Amino acid sequence: MSKYYQPEIETASREQIRQWQDERLVQQVRHVWDNVPYYRAKMEEKGVTPDDIKSVDDLHKLPFLTKADLREAYPYGLMGVPVEECVRIQSTSGTTGKRVVAFYTQGDIDLWEDCCARAIVAVGGTKEDVCHVSYGYGLFTGGAGLHGGSHKVGCLTLPMSSGNTDRQLQFMEDLGSTIICCTPSYAAYLAESIHERGLQDKIHLKAGIFGAEAWSENMRRDIEQKLGLKAYDIYGLTEISGPGVSFECEAQTGMHINEDHFIAEIIDPDTGEVLPEGTKGELVFTCITKKAFPLLRYRTRDICVLTREPCPCGRTHVKMSKPMGRSDDMLIIRGVNVFPSQIETVLLQQGYPANYQIIVDRVNNSDTLEVLVEMTPENFSDSLGDITAKEKLLVAELKSMLGLHAKVKLVAPKTITRSEGKAVRIIDNRKI
């Protein structure tokens, strides 16, 4: 019973990891140059060719990619192989109306699922386990990733997705789930439900793999205490595959980034300068193995610290801290990425002014989103029915854009608070 899914990779020497990275980076840059005109143009603009990239030391010469590039290249502009070689997409929110679409060949899926399998084995998972996957299934990478990883490990995989608490708890009890994978706030919610129904003695979870949103040490202890399991962190983003880009081991002093697939850098978000190890800055990833959506120097907007100090678990891959914040204004609400600019787009489309305010809170372990919208003469009438119908349409359009329900509150002009002349757009009352 191995404590690593791929021991020879996960405990490889630093020299071996570096060699893989050097070789694969060179190949990947050539692959992108030959197949992704959009990125080739960026390289040419910077005066860089594949011949200039001989090792990881030359990585800093390559141009960055951001969410704005993904929006501009939507949908097929950053694809590295023809459509007939792709077997899947996964998708997540973009900054306005355009979603991010990531492509995968079968080989890319295998690599991604290997990464998730590493995470499951790291928490003690084996084929004797019953892996309860309550991340959302579908376009969201959470469900698909952990599902695939669970298959690779050989666990009995329960493709629960989220929602339907009765069914979650029924299977958890009847089938004896031992590992749970879901967002931390959903875990807290399930824990409450278990306690309400007095099912503590009927549930035998030993470990949980939680991610897709920010969660604190306090929340970790709370979930561990309530569910009687050990709670582990996992990190990823759709653009770079999905969950499993990095994962926590039993030491729980950071998440190991799968360096045989992803080269990590920390940069200054304002200057783009690469910062030394141990410095806080924006996390940037270069994908060196996947082919269908091979992003180089992709800026995640997550702020964190990297460390290479030896880990007691024996894994040699670099560790990242939990993200400490964002270098943009993205929010994660109920596990969904929300950009204020998306809300602005919908408001303007519906004839409301872009003077809005977003209030995020957490009630009963679930995130809530309320949007304060200014009433205008055009949207007002003497008919309550008409006003309500317009309001409902706005709620529906927001749901369509964001993928989650936002409460709309109509307010009079000049109600929205200003701080030193600038409107306060986001009020986040959650104490994570």
Next chain:
Amino acid sequence: MSIKQISVFLENRTGQLAEITGLLADNNIDLRAISIAETSDYGVLRMITDDADSASAVLLENGHIISMNQVTVVAVEDQPGGLSNLLSIIARSDISIDYMYSLFTKKVGTAYMVFRVSSGSKFANLLQAHGMRGVTAEELGIK
């Protein structure tokens, strides 16, 4: 014969009503009818004043969101059945009532009802067919 009604957006916040009625008072505008339709989040204040144009100007100057509409005011006998008779007549027609409320009057024996209906012209014809009519602004002593 229709009367001007002003509707005002009411945010769900204390002081809104006091502020609006205060503005009218400061500008010597008299309220003749007032009605509020509310949801849990906001309301619509409908009113008839003695000077609709001045009232709307004052409210707009002070940043309020308003809407001006035509309503029909009908005089009914101020006794049991006065209103229900009229409502029965309307019910037998194809006119629907969006909302209604009453208007203050010092005239003894008569009550005034404000109606917003699906068709103002059809309503006028219906009233005429029953020997009734909408009251004019002059008769109410308002502009």
